[in-house]
Amino acid sequence: MDTPRLTARYAGILYVVVFLAALFGPIYVQSTLVVPGDAVATADAISSSPALFRAGIGSYFVILLSEIPLTILLYVLLRPVDRTLSLISAAFRIAMTIIHGANLVNQLAALQLLSGANYLAAIEVGQLRALAMFFLSAHDIGWSVGMVFLSGHVLLLGYLVVKSDYLPRILGILLVLAGVSYLVDGVALLLVPGYDVTPAVLAIFITVAELAFPLWLLVKGVRGRPQTATPAVSGI
Numbered sequence: 001m002d003t004p005r006l007t008a009r010y011a012g013i014l015y016v017v018v019f020l021a022a023l024f025g026p027i028y029v030q031s032t033l034v035v036p037g038d039a040v041a042t043a044d045a046i047s048s049s050p051a052l053f054r055a056g057i058g059s060y061f062v063i064l065l066s067e068i069p070l071t072i073l074l075y076v077l078l079r080p081v082d083r084t085l086s087l088i089s090a091a092f093r094i095a096m097t098i099i100h101g102a103n104l105v106n107q108l109a110a111l112q113l114l115s116g117a118n119y120l121a122a123i124e125v126g127q128l129r130a131l132a133m134f135f136l137s138a139h140d141i142g143w144s145v146g147m148v149f150l151s152g153h154v155l156l157l158g159y160l161v162v163k164s165d166y167l168p169r170i171l172g173i174l175l176v177l178a179g180v181s182y183l184v185d186g187v188a189l190l191l192v193p194g195y196d197v198t199p200a201v202l203a204i205f206i207t208v209a210e211l212a213f214p215l216w217l218l219v220k221g222v223r224g225r226p227q228t229a230t231p232a233v234s235g236i
Helices: 003-033 039-048 050-078 083-113 118-122 125-163 169-191 200-219
Strands: none
Touching: 003 039, 003 050, 003 200, 039 050, 039 125, 050 083, 050 125, 083 125, 125 169, 125 200, 169 200
């Protein structure tokens, strides 16, 4: 098996790992333990299921540790189309990963506030719950900020796939639609009052693209051998 096809398969595997980990932590654990706007219910849920909350945090680490090699593999895979744009696309995804990594401190802070440690006895229970909810809300904001950066990556990724001659054009179109959806959803979550649920049409574009692209990489790989890339400024 040639190197480009192996690169595609490895990227597909990492994509699936990220997708499954995201289903568990950011989606399942978040929806199970965090009650929006209710600090008491959220604190009680986390305190009664600390192992599940910690497992959710662990899933974020799986995502973050997978994102770095995935970003590099996608850069290598699409470098033959345009080195400069592929590098910019990778930079957007790395920026998202850094933001999400730093943002994870908010979840760890919330867990610590609800840990029942002796030194926390000086703070009233209601205040501890409110502070924990504050850090969980800050985590949601940080996650949305990261997804805005991801939108830049996905938009460029889609463009590069469309321009390539070794990946289906329809996958690129789906990725462009997903990139626009990420951007609209992320900006709305951050700047539009009362916007807290992703519209179905945006969720569909994102889900279809984030499933179709990695599955294609994993099952089909690439067609033929990519041609030489457009030179990058730095020659990377």
